[in-house]
Amino acid sequence: MKKQKKLAGLQKRKAISGYIFILPFILGFLLFMLKPMIDSLIMSFQNVELKGSEENIRTFIGMENYRKAFRVDPDFTRLLTEELIRLVVYTLAIIVFSFFISLVLNQEFKGRSVVRAVFFLPVILSSGVILGLESNNQYMAAMQSSVENSVSGISVSAAVESILKTMDIGGAVFDKVFEVIDNIYDVAMASGMQIIIFLSGLQTISSSMYEAASIDGCTRWESLWKITFPMISSLFLVNWIYTVVDFCMRSDNQVITKIQNEMTSKLQYGPASAMSWIYFLFIIAFVGITSFFISKVVYYND
Amino acid sequence: MTKKKAGFNFWERNRLSNGYLLRKRITKYGVAILRAILLFGLCFLILQPVLNKISVSFMEERDLYDPVVISIPKHFTIGNYKIASDPLIMDYSNSLVHSIVVSLTIAILQIAMCTLVGYGFARFQFPLKKVWFALVILVIIIPPQTISSSLYLHFNFFDIFGIIKATTGSPLNLRNSPIPYYLISAGCMGLKNGLYIYMVRQYFRNIPVDLEEAAYIDGCGTLKTFIRIMLPQAKPIITSCFLFAFVWQWTDGFYSKLFFQSISLVSTSLSRIVASLGVYIGRAQGTVQAQLTVARSNQILSTGTLMIVFPVIFLYLFAQRAFVESIASTGIKM
Structure with missing residues (x-):
């Protein structure tokens, strides 16, 4: 434990200027984050009635909104579980995919910068409204599913899947794996930033380490696990958190859509706040627990 | 392909190294080809929707119903x-x-x-x-x-x-x-x-x-x-x-x-x-x-x-x- 001592002279001046520098954040946090958060927390225990331009009527109804979200609302529990399962599957897939791609992109070959630029393009192209535009359009969605049905007979993954099924290998895990393979486009579109972060880590590993290992008789495969993996393990944590957060904010996230719909078109502010708090708590718990376990295995070189 | 080096050609050098040189070269080119296929495929996967959108945006509506037209518009339009x-x-x-x-x-x-x-x-x-x-x-x-x-x-x-x-x-x-x-x-x-x-x-x-x-x-x-x-x-x-x-x-x-x-x-x-x-x-x-x-x-x-x-x-x-x-x-x- 550090001893609490009184700041004096230069230290005190520096502390004050430090606070001045982060003042915008403090003000912004208190006004635009903390206040709305507390407000929405309170609202989630209330029945909110909008009265035109007048003040709203708020009555305290206890846990009613939460009970409604779980027990009365026909979709919410289903959407929440679906979205959380999707979150786990896709974050894993994105991390593995981006790690693999960054290993490939770290090698020397012609046209590397072009390929890197292409892989980073989704960060720009699939942000905001552009993402999920097609799935929002019901006709397009209908057409897409009919196309998918007609081509599924000829896809390689379907053939492999049916072979594995007849051999009685498989089950729920394999179903998820095949789902990810079929949606590799979504995975590739969501992993631009992660690839760059991994690449930045890979470039900091000095080549002398690999040389020393290979002189001692280490194969490439072994040095991947013994050198590369530990050296960039801290980036797994960064990427994990980034991916989870990114996934939660995607505009095609069904829970978010549900909450927004509840709020803007049905004007159900109480239940909407309750739902968003449930969702938020689940996400925080998920991020907290998983990053705790990941940080256990992270290796710090310094 | 085979560079002259110290008077030996590639096959002679390969023989001298007990086939190590050939194996190494095959692995090198094999990896390069596999990598090229993989990366080309993935880049295509990312770029294809954009290219598709470009071609569709220059078509007239009837081109979309035409089974012959896939990516090059028959009736070019900027409408x-x-x-x-x-x-x-x-x-x-x-x-x-x-x-x-x-x-x-x-x-x-x-x-x-x-x-x-x-x-x-x-x-x-x-x-x-x-x-x-x-x-x-x-x-x-x-x-x-x-x-x-x-x-x-x-x-x-x-x-x-x-x-x-x-x-x-x-x-x-x-x-x-x-x-x-x-x-x-x-x-x-x-x-x-x-x-x-x-x-x-x-x-x-x-x-x-x-x-x-x-x-x-x-x-x-x-x-x-x-x-x-x-x-x-x-x-x-x-x-x-x-x-x-x-x-x-x-x-x-x-x-x-x-x-x-x-x-x-x-x-x-x-x-x-x-x-x-x-x-x-x-x-x-x-x-x-x-x-x-x-x-x-x-x-x-x-x-x-x-x-x-x-x-x-x-x-x-x-x-x-x-x-x-x-x-x-x-x-x-x-």
Whole structure:
């Protein structure tokens, strides 16, 4: 434990200027984050009635909104579980995919910068409204599913899947794996930033380490696990958190859509706040627990 | 192929090395070919929707029903672009100007503030620093949608401790004005601002402190040191954060829908382009809203998407290095 001592002279001046520098954040946090958060927390225990331009009527109804979200609302529990399962599957897939791609992109070959630029393009192209535009359009969605049905007979993954099924290998895990393979486009579109972060880590590993290992008789495969993996393990944590957060904010996230719909078109502010708090708590718990376990295995070189 | 070296050709050298040379060369080319196939496939996967959109946007509707036409239009037209830029549908020229102005001002404001805050976190020791930084991480994690319901009401009945109500009699409705969003941006709570703070802080932490100390000794104040000494060094990270802020604001639908209802932006007008076209055609036919065919809505959507991403792609082509390299140079760590 550090001893609490009184700041004096230069230290005190520096502390004050430090606070001045982060003042915008403090003000912004208190006004635009903390206040709305507390407000929405309170609202989630209330029945909110909008009265035109007048003040709203708020009555305290206890846990009613939460009970409604779980027990009365026909979709919410289903959407929440679906979205959380999707979150786990896709974050894993994105991390593995981006790690693999960054290993490939770290090698020397012609046209590397072009390929890197292409892989980073989704960060720009699939942000905001552009993402999920097609799935929002019901006709397009209908057409897409009919196309998918007609081509599924000829896809390689379907053939492999049916072979594995007849051999009685498989089950729920394999179903998820095949789902990810079929949606590799979504995975590739969501992993631009992660690839760059991994690449930045890979470039900091000095080549002398690999040389020393290979002189001692280490194969490439072994040095991947013994050198590369530990050296960039801290980036797994960064990427994990980034991916989870990114996934939660995607505009095609069904829970978010549900909450927004509840709020803007049905004007159900109480239940909407309750739902968003449930969702938020689940996400925080998920991020907290998983990053705790990941940080256990992270290796710090310094 | 076979280079002459010390009088031996490739096969002789291979024989001398007991076949090691051949094996090594086969592995090398095999890996290169496999890598090329894999990367080509994945790049194609990413680029194909864009290419597809380009070809669809130049087709007439009947081309889409023609089984012979796949990617090269038979009846070439730029009519889709004309329709999409119509004032009633996307109002392209106006919304482009609005979007540029809004994205630029928002990005400048956000990055200016985030740089200040990031520098503060990187260089100064002050009480409760860890707590505040934990809150930055919290801001990164919280989806803005969580607080959107109360944000919505907050600005619908905006008031600072009841001052405005006391003076004018009723709270201010700021929801359809952009002022709240500028305030939010100034408070570093805009779109992904926590991330920018984090990146800037990482960057500043990697710059040695010697320069600043020299400046302090020479009698430079804190603010002056920051502006004169540290800002010029942080150009790369500021550029890339600025580009991100610009692009993400450009395509953002969430805050735009909440605060920019009164003016048309490219992002908001794109998200309702199909409905607008329906209304537009419906008005011509004398009905309320015409049902569009799948092909038609696909076309207009592709055209609209291209029109909104085109400026961004243009930017990306020129500033690709700034986007990619500076993230690599921050050395993100946890």
